[in-house]
Amino acid sequence: MDNERMNDEQHTNIGATLTFDLSRPGRVGCSLPECDVPEAEIPPAELLRDDLRLPELSQPDVVRYFLALSRLNYSVDTGFYPLGSCTMKHNPKVHEDLARRPGFADIHPLQPPETVQGALAVMHNLQRCLAEITGMDAATLAPAAGAQGELTGILIIKAYLADAGQSHRRKILVPDSAHGTNPATAAMAGFEVVTVASDKDGDTDMQALQVALDDDVAAMMLTLPNTLGIFDRDILTIAEMLHAKGALLYGDGANLNAIVGRARFGDLGFDVVHLNLHKTFSTPHGGGGPGAGPVCVKAPLATYLPTPVIEQTDGGYRTLRPPHSIGKLQAFHGNFGVLLRAYAYLRSLGADGFREVSANAVLNANYVRERLRGAYQLPYGRCAMHEVIASASKQRAKGVRAWDVAKRLIDYGFHPPTVYFPLIVEEAMLIEPTETESKEALDAFCEALLAIAREVEETPEVVKSAPHDTPVGRLDEATAARRPVLRWQPRND
């Protein structure tokens, strides 16, 4: 194992150490100047807190402590990050230069529009480009992330149906292979969620859809390709069936990476789609955000978009509130820095570039799939799209489960893939390599998974007790969830 690069001693220490452990009475990190204002009375003692225990450290102690912690971070800039259902691709560094240009970085959303025409032009062009890529007619850039994009799309559908005298439509259909946010969104928007089963090939079960599709259905939320990494072959029929019943088709575009530049949601019959710029359009995911979840819609829904949308007039660009707008989603214009990076990515790739993105994303996923064949069970006999599902069900005979394999991967220097999702696959490991990884990186990852499969046969205990080479070993996740300790308290010693 290549762990010589890790300084074991340092890592073992830092992972379980708190600043309080390093504290020494009287040690300080800064010196305050002499008081040069009149001293005020301190409030009476009974109003004051008895004791506030803060760690006492020197400045170098603090700097070294946090720098050492930061070096334990794992990111797409430090290694392969094959998180299924969340495209973690390389973020080109030129985007950072662009986002830091003063004309973009030093402006404020309350400035008069005539002083920020460049920024508004970027947003307007991005709206147009995203509508073109998805085959839709209009777009909003306001949603701050995918889940907010979903809520935006469903609220638009709700408002549209209400105006059409269709408020009795209370149900939203969601396939069992959907992202968990889909049913959550539908419920949050006040709809009843009806689950539609997938068939053995991973497509929507058309019989189940027929049964579920009645006059009370407002829409179906469909992820394409779905979380099994499968492109629903019946998508055109599904769209026709919904429209024939007066219901709409909502697209979850989180997996757009697989089809970008090749198939368009609008052409397939979708009425609304949200995109995740922090996935397909290569803006950073760091620290859980900020993201951006633009929503694109067909023309009849355009007047319901949230405010503001950016409009081009003879006199330049301006913000506009659409006449039937569902309202405001957040302060100002959305996460502008993210939008800017996505626009830069979009313009630097162009249409041909995007076709290469989807081609290589699908090729890479299927390469991983073929390399794992034999060692892991591969449910669904079809070619994958952008992500591949492997199951550790074979390994269960040796008492090893998917998360043991995932934790062992950490010892091999890789971020584990998503495990136990989608829920309909037993011992699932969902791997999305993305187009930005080289063959060498994919080979190294596959070799690690194959080596772990051999370990499961020969020395399963090593896998079951992993990770071994991390600052802290296997965490007791069950106790952490059952009896969480949410606040640090000093030891009474």
Added chain:
Amino acid sequence: MEYPDDLRYSREHEWVRLDGDAGVIGISDFAQDQLGDIVYVALPAVGSEVKFMEKCGEIESVKAVSDLYSPVSGEVLARNDSLIEQPELVNSAPYGDGWLLQVRLIDPSELERLLGTQEYKDLTARAEE
């Protein structure tokens, strides 16, 4: 894996044990093994109504949150509040101290629509394949 003989099972892996006009409900040994360590159980209030194979609660493990379906219709007479502090009882004693609800049955014929021990065993064997 245990499959007690005196129970009826649902396809969603709940069991019910008949006791007079009431039924005690839980999840099967197979289900707890599949879910892994249970960390939280959300159950309906005593006095509320549950319906045959409709969602009546949630069960959360370190892997996922799953819906609980009531294998019978009726009124909730009791629920196992010791699971609030000790959800792990569902893992250690799925047919005993890890029971979930006691329900007064409205329609005992619903039991006929559930699976017998052998049928349920076959179902889980197929799921394992």
